[in-house]
Amino acid sequence: MEDTISQGETKQWSQFREVFRRVAKRKTAMLGLIIVILFLILGLFAPLIAPNNPLEHSLQHMLAKPSIDHPLGRDELGRCILSRIIYGARISLMIGLIVISIGILIGVPLGIISAYYGGKTDFIIQRFIDTMLTFPGILLALLLIAMLGVGLQNVMFAVGISTIPIYARLSRSSVLSIMGRQYIEAARSIGASDSRIILHHILPNSLSPIIVQSTLHMATAILWAAGLGFLGLGVSPPTPEWGAMLNGGRQYIRVAYHVATFPGMMIFITVLGFNLLGDGLRDALDPRLKI
Amino acid sequence: MGQYIIRRLLIMIPVLLGVSLIIFTMVRVIPGDPAIILAGPHATKEQVDKIRAQLGVDRHPVIQYFSFLGNLVQGDLGSSTRTGLPVTREIMARLPNTIILAFSAIILASILGVLTGIIAGVKQNSFFDHLSMMIALFGLSMPVFWLGLMLMLLFSIQLGWLPAVGSETSKHLVLPAITLAANSTAIIARMTRSSMLEVIRLDYIRTARAKGLTEKLVIWRHALKNALIPVVTIIGLQTGTLLGGAVLTEIVFAWPGIGRLLVEALLSRDYPVVQGVVLLVATMFIFINLIVDILYSYLDPRIRYT
Numbered sequence: 001m002e003d004t005i006s007q008g009e010t011k012q013w014s015q016f017r018e019v020f021r022r023v024a025k026r027k028t029a030m031l032g033l034i035i036v037i038l039f040l041i042l043g044l045f046a047p048l049i050a051p052n053n054p055l056e057h058s059l060q061h062m063l064a065k066p067s068i069d070h071p072l073g074r075d076e077l078g079r080c081i082l083s084r085i086i087y088g089a090r091i092s093l094m095i096g097l098i099v100i101s102i103g104i105l106i107g108v109p110l111g112i113i114s115a116y117y118g119g120k121t122d123f124i125i126q127r128f129i130d131t132m133l134t135f136p137g138i139l140l141a142l143l144l145i146a147m148l149g150v151g152l153q154n155v156m157f158a159v160g161i162s163t164i165p166i167y168a169r170l171s172r173s174s175v176l177s178i179m180g181r182q183y184i185e186a187a188r189s190i191g192a193s194d195s196r197i198i199l200h201h202i203l204p205n206s207l208s209p210i211i212v213q214s215t216l217h218m219a220t221a222i223l224w225a226a227g228l229g230f231l232g233l234g235v236s237p238p239t240p241e242w243g244a245m246l247n248g249g250r251q252y253i254r255v256a257y258h259v260a261t262f263p264g265m266m267i268f269i270t271v272l273g274f275n276l277l278g279d280g281l282r283d284a285l286d287p288r289l290k291i
Numbered sequence: 292m293g294q295y296i297i298r299r300l301l302i303m304i305p306v307l308l309g310v311s312l313i314i315f316t317m318v319r320v321i322p323g324d325p326a327i328i329l330a331g332p333h334a335t336k337e338q339v340d341k342i343r344a345q346l347g348v349d350r351h352p353v354i355q356y357f358s359f360l361g362n363l364v365q366g367d368l369g370s371s372t373r374t375g376l377p378v379t380r381e382i383m384a385r386l387p388n389t390i391i392l393a394f395s396a397i398i399l400a401s402i403l404g405v406l407t408g409i410i411a412g413v414k415q416n417s418f419f420d421h422l423s424m425m426i427a428l429f430g431l432s433m434p435v436f437w438l439g440l441m442l443m444l445l446f447s448i449q450l451g452w453l454p455a456v457g458s459e460t461s462k463h464l465v466l467p468a469i470t471l472a473a474n475s476t477a478i479i480a481r482m483t484r485s486s487m488l489e490v491i492r493l494d495y496i497r498t499a500r501a502k503g504l505t506e507k508l509v510i511w512r513h514a515l516k517n518a519l520i521p522v523v524t525i526i527g528l529q530t531g532t533l534l535g536g537a538v539l540t541e542i543v544f545a546w547p548g549i550g551r552l553l554v555e556a557l558l559s560r561d562y563p564v565v566q567g568v569v570l571l572v573a574t575m576f577i578f579i580n581l582i583v584d585i586l587y588s589y590l591d592p593r594i595r596y597t
Binding site for chain 2 (some may be wrong): 111131138141142147227232243246250265267
């Protein structure tokens with residue numbers, strides 16, 4: 001028994017190494033990985049890295065240009081922009097993880113159930129997904145925020161719910177493609193229960209597209225949440241969130257361009273990192289998905 | 292073809308009903324009794340009840356839904372709680388601006404995206420291919436609102452070539468249209484490239500080459516026609532997305548469209564307007580999808596028979 005487990009672990013480890021080897025071959029994917037790792041470090045160790053207190057304001061230094069003490073300058077309330085950006089990584093990281101968790105935890109089971117049971121169950125779930133997909137882009141999230149009220153928690157929930165159809169569709173098509181395989185039939189013929197087949201055979205084999213999608217979705221989640229923050233629907237001040245920071249600096253763009261420029265650049269670089277890594281992972285895990 | 296269109300139109304009815312039901316339910320579960328808010332803090336119970344009866348919110352939810360549908364069919368979406376004007380009038384005043392912006396953006400994105408995608412696909416792994424796909428990835432990763440601000444900083448504030456905000460002249464359209472088009476251009480270019488790559492590997496292209504046609508003729512006459520079928524779908528979907536996605540661009544450039552109306556309504560809890568705008572955009576999106584599907588079945592007749 002122990003032997004089987006260690007063999008399984010070795011197999012998984014070698015699979016992981018193989019994927020990493022293929023990702024590492026592509027320079028752009030590696031660049032994405034480096035950006036993502038830096039973003040994670042910023043988010044996790046913000047208090048150790050930030051040079052100043054992100055909340056400490058000083059009105060006499062408002063909109064101050066970049067200097068040695070404050071390398072990216074100060075914002076409209078005289079707060080250190082670099083420190084706020086570093087702490088903002090923490091919020092974006094949290095937003096991304098929670099949004100994806102909501103999408104996966106609800107969307108993937110919906111897709112699997114839909115494909116596995118077929119018939120009426122499939123029809124009802126698919127009509128529900130169709131209806132959700134009739135709200136283009138950020139609109140469903142906006143409607144949900146109208147219902148729930150503004151705030152960071154509600155933004156994460158709203159964006160998370162909006163991603164459910166994508167995960168449901170993806171896992172459904174991925175399950176459909178492996179349903180007819182022999183090993184599923186074999187499992188069924190030896191009397192495995194539905195839940196065992198789903199958890200032990202279907203789920204592990206339909207994970208690749210979900211992993212790829214999640215990486216790409218981290219990018220979308222950060223982008224959308226920043227957009228909602230920019231509209232003033234997200235965090236309440238003085239929490240340092242990139243979208244809200246950009247919104248704060250927007251009105252001073254004529255006199256102090258740095259206030260709006262740097263948070264936006266940070267969103268752009270982070271989202272680019274996740275997109276590069278996602279593209280690389282897609283090529284490495286499942287070349288068929290390449291677009 | 293006629294039958295196919297009729298069938299597609301019939302399928303739309305349950306989807307439209309579903310959308311109206313979702314919006315109706317969502318707007319009604321919003322915390323806070325609208326009658327209490329309208330009556331003000333010092334109103335008596337009788338006054339609140341009277342307002343409740345006037346609004347019709349004292350009736351059974353099913354009856355409320357059908358009366359909502361009945362009004363909807365007659366184009367009555369209620370009145371804005373902020374301005375007191377009919378929601379339809381508020382929307383109609385802003386809708387043309389959003390349509391102008393979204394269509395300018397999609398035309399720009401289609402031309403640029405398709406051309407870039409074709410060249411990148413035909414010259415796979417060339418310098419142009421790598422560069423254009425990198426730029427496309429930049430376009431996908433760029434926050435729309437930041438791109439808008441940066442364009443404004445460069446072209447309006449630094450160079451003074453174009454106006455920063457407003458919608459008075461055609462010059463005002465340039466920056467918002469470019470901003471809104473960026474993301475779609477990237478998506479269309481990537482899609483065209485991959486579709487092109489798939490098609491030029493097919494047997495009939497090999498046959499066309501084998502019979503001695505020039506490469507130009509093979510690409511423009513044979514490959515392009517089939518490669519563009521999925522691109523048409525993406526362009527259609529993007530048009531719908533842009534109508535909804537214009538929100539951020541409209542805010543940055545103070546463009547008086549329905550996206551800005553939606554955010555203003557959201558921030559001031561003007562639910563009849565929120566309901567009206569969302570319903571309108573979702574309906575337009577469904578219709579655009581229908582047109583795309585019909586176009587698709589025209590371009591690829593196999594679709595109709597599946």
